[in-house]
Amino acid sequence: MFEGSDSEKISMEDEINRVKTGIPGFDELCGGGIIRDRSYLVSGTSGAGKTNFSVQYIYNGITKYGENGIIVATEERPEQIRENVMKFDWDLQALEDEGKLVIIDACSTKIGIPSQEKYVDVRPFDTRSMMDQIIATQEEINAKRALIDSTTSISFYLQDPAKIRVELLKLSTTLEVIGLTSLMTCEIVDERSPARFGIETFVTDGTFVLHYAMHNNVRTRTMEIFKMRGSDHSKKLHPYDITSEGFVIHPHEEVYTSF
Ligand SMILES: Nc1ncnc2c1ncn2[C@@H]1O[C@H](COP(=O)(O)OP(=O)(O)O)[C@@H](O)[C@H]1O
Ligand SMILES: [Mg+2]
Known part of the structure; x- marks a missing residue:
């Protein structure tokens, strides 16, 4: 499989409960998918494709694998997310209408504008309030997947890396305990560092x-x-494209570079 793996390791991996992202090229880079009930960080600079990648994970979960999803939108209003992914023909509104998806608006209150959304986080910088809302929503639609897009504004608000670490750890652990396999996005400014505040990678499983x-x-x-x-995975850099059908990773191509 990948460098450093042996047959024993691979057979152990077969028993791990994997959650397929369904993103072309991705699952085969990490033993068939991400591990169930764990939280992962998706890092990248602005415009890298974090939101597209993560919304595709939620969309595929509902449409391909029958797993309902929750999106907590802190950086863009839900309306913008719905509009942006319509270019891929992903009709999020239809999934919401069917009770398979909930988008929580944690953006409008933050910037002080009214929200027409059904699900609004009125205390967007308070992780306890966010967690309570996620727990209630998960019970309502029996969600299995979640996306927090993004963690960066919460971290900016908290400032202190020790506080950020505790709050993000509470958030990721709560998601895991209630049975959500989650992605949390993180906007970085320096390509050489996968975390904005230096600690976000410590509190997630990948x-x-x-x-x-x-x-x-x-x-x-x-x-x-x-x-x-807990998983073998590719250690290489793989090219990806954002196409009219969404995110596509090229697992058999490698890029050699230094950041
Ligand atoms: N239909 C499309 N075809 C090609 N590229 C696209 C398309 N739609 C969006 N993109 C690319 O996706 C980028 C935005 O991705 P997004 O997931 O919002 O980034 P991030 O969340 O990391 O800031 C745009 O800057 C653009 O380059
Ligand atoms: Mg984004």
Whole structure:
């Protein structure tokens, strides 16, 4: 399989309960999918594709694997997320109407504008309030997957890395305990560091980094599984594209570069 793996390890991995992302090219890079009831960080600079990747995970969960999902939108209003992914023909509103998806608006209150949404987090910087809302929603629609997009505004609000670490750990642990397999996005500014505040990778079970960087005057998109607890995974940089059908990773191509 991947460098450093042996047959014993692979057979052990077969027994792990995997959650398929269904993102073309991704699951085969990490033993068939992410591990059930764990939380993962999706890091990248602005425009790298974190929201597309993560919404695709939720959308595929509902449409391909029968697993309902929750999206907590802290950076964009739910309306913007719905509109942005319509270009891939993903009709989130229809899934919401069917009771398979809930998008919690944790953005409007933060910026002080009224929200027409059914699900609104009125205390968006309070992780306890966010967790309570996720727990209630999970019971309502029997969700199995969640997305927090993103953790960066919560971290900016808390400022202190020790506090950020505790709050994000509470959040990721709560999601795991209630049976949600989750992605949390994290906006970075430096391609060489997978976390904005230096600690976000410690509180999640894995980190996927989307690099969108200039090399020889060309901006290239590459993905790296930086960390994945309890699983073998590719250690290489793999190119990806955002196409009219969404995110596509090229698992058999590698990119050699240094950031
Ligand atoms: N239909 C499309 N075809 C190609 N690229 C697209 C398409 N839609 C969006 N993109 C790319 O996706 C980027 C935004 O992705 P997004 O997931 O919102 O980034 P992030 O959340 O990391 O800031 C855009 O800057 C654009 O380059
Ligand atoms: Mg985004």
